[in-house]
Amino acid sequence: MTTPKPNQMWGGRFSEAPSDIMVQINASIDVDKRLYRQDIQGSVAHCEMLVAQEILTADEGDKITKGLAAILAEIESGKFVFKTELEDIHMNIESRLAEMIGDVAGKLHTARSRNDQVATDMRLWTKQALAALIEEISVLQSILDKQSGAHAETVMPGFTHLQIAQPVTLGLHLQAYFDMLERDKGRFADCLDRMNESPLGACALAGTRHNIDRDLTAEKLGFRRPVRNTMDAVAARDYLLEFLSASSICIIHLSRLAEELILWSTVQFGFIRLGDKFTTGSSIMPQKKNPDAAELVRGKSGGIIGNLMQLLMVMKALPLTYNKDMQEDKTPVFETYDALLLCLQATTGMIDTMHVNKERMHEDAESGYSTATYLADWLVKNLNIPFRQAHHITGQIVQAAEKKSLKLHDMPLADMQQFESRINKGIFDFLRITGNNS
Ligand code: ARG
Numbered sequence: 001m002t003t004p005k006p007n008q009m010w011g012g013r014f015s016e017a018p019s020d021i022m023v024q025i026n027a028s029i030d031v032d033k034r035l036y037r038q039d040i041q042g043s044v045a046h047c048e049m050l051v052a053q054e055i056l057t058a059d060e061g062d063k064i065t066k067g068l069a070a071i072l073a074e075i076e077s078g079k080f081v082f083k084t085e086l087e088d089i090h091m092n093i094e095s096r097l098a099e100m101i102g103d104v105a106g107k108l109h110t111a112r113s114r115n116d117q118v119a120t121d122m123r124l125w126t127k128q129a130l131a132a133l134i135e136e137i138s139v140l141q142s143i144l145d146k147q148s149g150a151h152a153e154t155v156m157p158g159f160t161h162l163q164i165a166q167p168v169t170l171g172l173h174l175q176a177y178f179d180m181l182e183r184d185k186g187r188f189a190d191c192l193d194r195m196n197e198s199p200l201g202a203c204a205l206a207g208t209r210h211n212i213d214r215d216l217t218a219e220k221l222g223f224r225r226p227v228r229n230t231m232d233a234v235a236a237r238d239y240l241l242e243f244l245s246a247s248s249i250c251i252i253h254l255s256r257l258a259e260e261l262i263l264w265s266t267v268q269f270g271f272i273r274l275g276d277k278f279t280t281g282s283s284i285m286p287q288k289k290n291p292d293a294a295e296l297v298r299g300k301s302g303g304i305i306g307n308l309m310q311l312l313m314v315m316k317a318l319p320l321t322y323n324k325d326m327q328e329d330k331t332p333v334f335e336t337y338d339a340l341l342l343c344l345q346a347t348t349g350m351i352d353t354m355h356v357n358k359e360r361m362h363e364d365a366e367s368g369y370s371t372a373t374y375l376a377d378w379l380v381k382n383l384n385i386p387f388r389q390a391h392h393i394t395g396q397i398v399q400a401a402e403k404k405s406l407k408l409h410d411m412p413l414a415d416m417q418q419f420e421s422r423i424n425k426g427i428f429d430f431l432r433i434t435g436n437n438s
Contacts, residue, residue, distance in 0.1 A: 029089060030082075033089050043117075046111075050110060055210055063104050115204050115234040130243065134188050137250070153169060153171070164364065191239060194239065244336055248304055248308045251305070261294040293349070311329055311333070366407055372398050409428060
């Protein structure tokens with residue numbers, strides 16, 4: 001790090017340079033350099049608006065936009081040198097612009113503050129992040145759709161309390177996740193719709209006396225309209241909290257699926273075998289195939305939910321408008337995005353490559369008296385017995401079957417008739433699980 005001089009952006013009223021510790025605690029460049037594209041995009045829109053409003057001349061605007069384009073190229077080719085003492089992405093870019101085009105660079109910040117600038121950058125970034133997550137969820141849904149189509153007739157036990165409850169199909173089970181993910185997409189889409197407004201032009205908090213055109217910058221940046229209230233524009237981070245909440249709910253769904261894949265691939269369940277591409281071996285036990293990807297999806301849910309808590313705590317009780325605390329919004333948001341995207345991709349891979357053991361699933365579906373509810377339903381439908389009573393009779397039949405170690409469909413008719421004499425052989429149609437177990 002070079003010896004700090006009074007800050008070139010705001011050092012006018014300072015006679016001393018910040019201490020090294022101040023520079024370190026203040027800097028966010030390591031994290032927010034990720035916003036370089038949005039920062040340049042926002043600056044170009046702002047500059048074009050300043051020219052359109054005749055606040056800058058066309059020539060000045062031209063120099064600035066060309067300079068910004070050159071900086072974009074430098075960053076993308078890895079040549080740009082990010083400096084900690086320049087704090088953040090905004091000042092790193094502006095300072096480089098001044099090196100490139102001279103004093104005219106200083107005109108870019110007319111009618112703008114880093115407060116509306118960072119809010120704009122972050123909204124632009126979040127918009128693309130939301131769109132990318134929606135897209136990735138759709139990919140996972142298409143694989144779930146493919147597998148549930150292939151397993152529309154694959155019988156498996158359905159569980160409540162992790163006890164065998166009633167027979168279902170793997171198709172039905174996977175479709176439940178499809179639908180959860182559809183709601184996750186809806187939550188991301190709602191968030192996108194609500195946050196699609198431009199903070200640019202709010203400046204520090206109170207707008208500006210320059211004759212700016214906030215509608216124009218909003219339009220250029222693809223926002224529906226400007227954020228109405230300038231104080232709200234720089235202070236609001238609820239769209240990030242929504243992003244983190246929707247992400248937390250989504251990873252909860254993925255963690256439930258991951259847990260099932262982990263359980264189902266155990267020797268004890270034996271319902272599925274995960275593909276080699278999404279499992280690992282053990283360095284000591286040669287027979288092992290571990291569901292690491294599923295375990296990591298499950299594990300990463302902790303970090304994602306923690307990130308939501310982190311930003312909620314950072315924002316709690318912050319007075320209006322901008323406070324530097326809010327700089328801490330970026331790490332949890334970026335981390336959540338990266339982790340969730342990876343978890344969606346890993347889940348897609350696991351579901352796509354899993355091998356299903358239909359025989360095991362079917363066998364298990366038949367155990368645990370999973371058709372007992374059907375038996376009770378038969379009594380209600382065919383003998384007009386009230387359900388509570390039918391439930392009781394069925395309970396007695398299950399107990400008798402258990403004593404004889406027989407499955408319900410193997411119980412002799414006479415044995416069942418001991419508990420209800422009107423039961424006839426039609427009942428067996430209800431007790432046998434059909435479905436493709438070839
Ligand atoms: N790096 C800052 C952030 O991420 C930019 C805004 C700084 N604003 C200020 N008034 N110091 O929040």
